[in-house]
Amino acid sequence: xxxxxxxxxxxxxxxxxxxxxxxxxxxxxxxxxxxxxxxxxxxxxxxxxxxxxxxxxxxxxxxxxxxxxxxxxxxxxxxxxxxxxxxxxxxxxxxxxxxxxxxxxxxxxxxxxxxxxxxxxxxxxxxxxxxxxxxxxxxxxxxxxxxxxxxxxxxxxxxxxxxxxxxxxxxxxxxxxxxxxxxxxxxxxxxxxxxxxxxxxxxxxxxxxxxxxxxxxxxxxxxxxxxxxxxxxxxxxxxxxxxxxxxxxxxxxxxxxxxxxxxxxxxxxxxxxxxxxxxxxxxxxxxxxxxxxxxxxxxxxxxxxxxxxxxxxxxxxxxxxxxxxxxxxxxxxxxxxxxxx
Ligand code: PHE
Numbered sequence: 604x605x606x607x608x609x610x611x612x613x614x615x616x617x618x619x620x621x622x623x624x625x626x627x628x629x630x631x632x633x634x635x636x637x638x639x640x641x642x643x644x645x646x647x648x649x650x651x652x653x654x655x656x657x658x659x660x661x662x663x664x665x666x667x668x669x670x671x672x673x674x675x676x677x678x679x680x681x682x683x684x685x686x687x688x689x690x691x692x693x694x695x696x697x698x699x700x701x702x703x704x705x706x707x708x709x710x711x712x713x714x715x716x717x718x719x720x721x722x723x724x725x726x727x728x729x730x731x732x733x734x735x736x737x738x739x740x741x742x743x744x745x746x747x748x749x750x751x752x753x754x755x756x757x758x759x760x761x762x763x764x765x766x767x768x769x770x771x772x773x774x775x776x777x778x779x780x781x782x783x784x785x786x787x788x789x790x791x792x793x794x795x796x797x798x799x800x801x802x803x804x805x806x807x808x809x810x811x812x813x814x815x816x817x818x819x820x821x822x823x824x825x826x827x828x829x830x831x832x833x834x835x836x837x838x839x840x841x842x843x844x845x846x847x848x849x850x851x852x853x854x855x856x857x858x859x860x861x862x863x864x865x866x867x868x869x870x871x872x873x874x875x876x877x878x879x880x881x882x883x884x885x886x887x888x889x890x891x892x893x894x895x896x897x898x899x900x901x902x903x904x905x906x907x908x909x910x911x912x913x914x915x916x917x918x919x920x921x922x923x924x925x926x927x928x929x930x931x932x933x934x935x936x937x938x939x940x941x942x943x944x
Contacts, residue, residue: 604645604652604660611641612667619678623685632675642668712944713814713933716921717796720816723840724794727833729818732785732793734778736800740768742777746900747857755856760802762811771800775817776857779893779912782819783901790822791910796917807929814917819893821903821910827860827892830911834890838866841920847873849884858891858912869923878923885923888915 615635622628636642646664649657710718721731740751749755759773778795795817803809820829831850838848847867855861866887868879875881890913895905903910918933925944927933932940 604656605663608642608645608660608663608667611635612671615671616674619674622678623682625679625682625686628675628678628682636668636671636675642671709941709944711933711941712921712925712927713917715944716917716924717814717816720841720915720917720920721794721796723837724818726840727836729792729794729820732778732782732795732819734772734775734781734795734797736772736798737764738770738772738777740770742780743770743772743774746780746897747776748894748896748900749856753856762800762802772797773801774799775815775914776912778817779819779857779897780901783821783898783903786821787902788904788908790820792820794818805931807931810918810930810934812934813930816915816917818890818913818915819910820912821893821898821901821908823908825892825909825911827911830890830892830913833911834864834888834913838864838887842866842869853889853891855889855891857894857897859894861889861891864888864890864913870926887920888913890914 615631618631619628622631632640634640642664646661646668649661649664652660743761744756744759745751761773762771764770775795775797778797782791782793782795796814798812799815800812801809803811805811818833820833835848838846846869849865850862851865853861853863864887865884867873868876868883868885870876870878871883873883875883879885890911893901893910893912898905898908898910918930921927921933922930
């Protein structure tokens with residue numbers, strides 16, 4: 604038995620010398636000094652030996668177990684160091700490898716459209732004024748001369764919130780009130796871009812969210828001819844100097860008189876095509892002279908001040924420019940669509 608223990612020790616030490624990985628080390632340790640290991644088995648069988656042999660075998664078994672224990676611990680350190688060195692070596696950065704391609708981000712077609720529109724208006728002296736997306740009913744409607752329960756409200760299907768009187772703006776026109784209250788009695792020349800929300804049936808032509816770009820000019824002696832000239836100038840810069848524009852009578856509660864502006868169809872040059880529904884004209888904005896009630900609500904005396912306002916649809920404009928057939932692509936987040944721009 605003593606011989607067997609000594610051989611076991613010698614063999615284990617030799618085997619240990621060769622181990623370089625944690626897994627083999629663990630296996631060997633289990634096999635020799637683990638719960639079911641050889642030394643443990645020997646210790647358990649001591650009771651079967653002749654009584655006079657027991658102390659010597661027991662003592663040697665304990666000694667060897669201890670020695671091996673520290674031999675294993677020592678080896679464990681070595682193995683750890685070895686594995687660390689190996690992983691460092693493997694993890695070394697090869698600077699000669701070709702890099703991973705970085706996907707290039709793009710601007711959303713609406714953003715591109717908006718930036719071009721800003722540029723034109725900036726040239727014409729209009730600065731950007733940011734107004735809130737979450738509005739109150741008063742500013743979105745009542746102060747714009749659309750009292751509660753007035754049938755004109757049907758023009759804007761509204762998203763209401765659980766907070767009484769808090770809604771998502773249905774157009775950028777409430778920004779007129781905010782800008783006026785900010786500037787009164789100074790003259791104003793601003794554009795108000797931003798997302799609008801309408802509780803509407805989604806179709807190829809209309810979405811529940813879309814941008815509008817409002818314009819507002821307030822001052823003394825601002826007349827309808829200023830509005831016409833300003834819009835015509837914008838249309839020429841946007842669609843080309845040769846483009847014809849026409850004005851049609853219309854109605855908005857917050858402008859009087861009101862008009863809608865059409866530009867000669869940019870796709871067929873006014874010949875008539877599917878996009879302009881064979882009329883040769885495309886509607887580009889609603890506009891008019893700011894209603895006296897609205898001027899007053901904004902803090903301007905309508906006897907002294909006047910102004911004009913207009914509202915464009917940047918997505919519709921982008922659809923024309925890029926030949927996009929369906930407005931739902933804008934917020935569908937389909938990369939195949941977005942990557943084209
Ligand atoms: N706010 C109007 C709409 O959403 C557009 C508009 C803006 C009309 C400014 C006149 C003046 O339909």
